Amino acid sequence: DADVTQTPRNRITKTGKRIMLECSQTKGHDRMYWYRQDPGLGLRLIYYSFDVKDINKGEISDGYSVSRQAQAKFSLSLESAIPNQTALYFCATSDDQGQGRELFFGEGSRLTVL
Amino acid sequence: GESVGLHLPTLSVQEGDNSIINCAYSNSASDYFIWYKQESGKGPQFIIDIRSNMDKRQGQRVTVLLNKTVKHLSLQIAATQPGDSAVYFCAERNQAGTALIFGKGTTLSVSS
Numbered sequence: 305d306a307d308v309t310q311t312p313r314n315r316i317t318k319t320g321k322r323i324m325l326e327c328s329q330t331k332g333h334d335r336m337y338w339y340r341q342d343p344g345l346g347l348r349l350i351y352y353s354f355d356v357k358d359i360n361k362g363e364i365s366d367g368y369s370v371s372r373q374a375q376a377k378f379s380l381s382l383e384s385a386i387p388n389q390t391a392l393y394f395c396a397t398s399d400d401q402g403q404g405r406e407l408f409f410g411e412g413s414r415l416t417v418l
Numbered sequence: 419g420e421s422v423g424l425h426l427p428t429l430s431v432q433e434g435d436n437s438i439i440n441c442a443y444s445n446s447a448s449d450y451f452i453w454y455k456q457e458s459g460k461g462p463q464f465i466i467d468i469r470s471n472m473d474k475r476q477g478q479r480v481t482v483l484l485n486k487t488v489k490h491l492s493l494q495i496a497a498t499q500p501g502d503s504a505v506y507f508c509a510e511r512n513q514a515g516t517a518l519i520f521g522k523g524t525t526l527s528v529s530s
Contacts (some may be wrong), residue, residue, distance in 0.1 A: 346523050347516050348520070406452065406467065407464075
C-alpha cells in the first residue's frame with residue numbers, strides 16, 4: 305500500500321460544483337502539503353499544514369480551502385470549481401526532523417473542470 | 419520573488435551517455451536543494467539533495483553540483499538508461515523555510 309494515498313485519482317466535474325480531494329498518509333509525518341501541477345509550470349504550493357491546528361496558505365491558495373482532520377488526513381476543497389482549476393493535484397508529507405525537508409508525494413489526483 | 423527555473427524544458431540523450439540537467443535559482447539565501455524525478459502517471463520521487471554548505475554530492479549514478487556564486491544547480495546522471503526517462507524537477511526551500519519551491523521541470527528522453 306502507498307504511504308501517501310489520494311482519492312479520487314481522476315475526477316471530471318462541471319463549473320460551479322464543489323469538489324473535495326482527500327489525502328491520507330501512513331508515514332506518521334506531521335507536515336502535509338497540497339501542490340498543483342500544470343504543464344510547463346512545475347508544482348505550485350496551494351496550502352500546507354504542520355499539525356492538526358496549523359493551516360498555512362501557499363502561493364496559489366485563492367479558490368481553494370483545506371481541512372486537517374487528523375494527523376494522517378489532509379483534504380483540499382474547491383468550493384466552486386472553475387475550468388482553470390483543471391490540473392493534476394498532489395498531496396505530500398514531510399517530517400519535522402533532520403536537516404532537510406524531503407517531501408513524499410502521493411500518486412496525484414487529476415481534476416478536469418468542464 | 420522566489421523562483422526556481424530550469425534552463426531547458428527537454429533533453430534527449432542516447433542510452434549510455436551522461437546527462438546533465440541544469441537549474442537556476444533566485445534566492446541566494448536558500449540553504450537546501452532537492453532533485454525529484456517524476457515518471458509518467460506518478461508523483462515526484464526524491465533523487466538526491468544537497469545543503470548550501472556543500473558543492474557536490476554523489477549518489478548512485480547521480481551527482482548534484484551546487485554553484486552558489488552563480489546560483490546554479492545541476493544534476494548529472496551517469497550512463498543514462500531508458501528507465502531514466504522522466505521529468506526532473508529541482509526545488510529549493512522557500513525563504514520562510516516552510517516548504518519547497520519547484521522549478522518548471524526538464525523532460526529527459528533516453529533513446530536506445
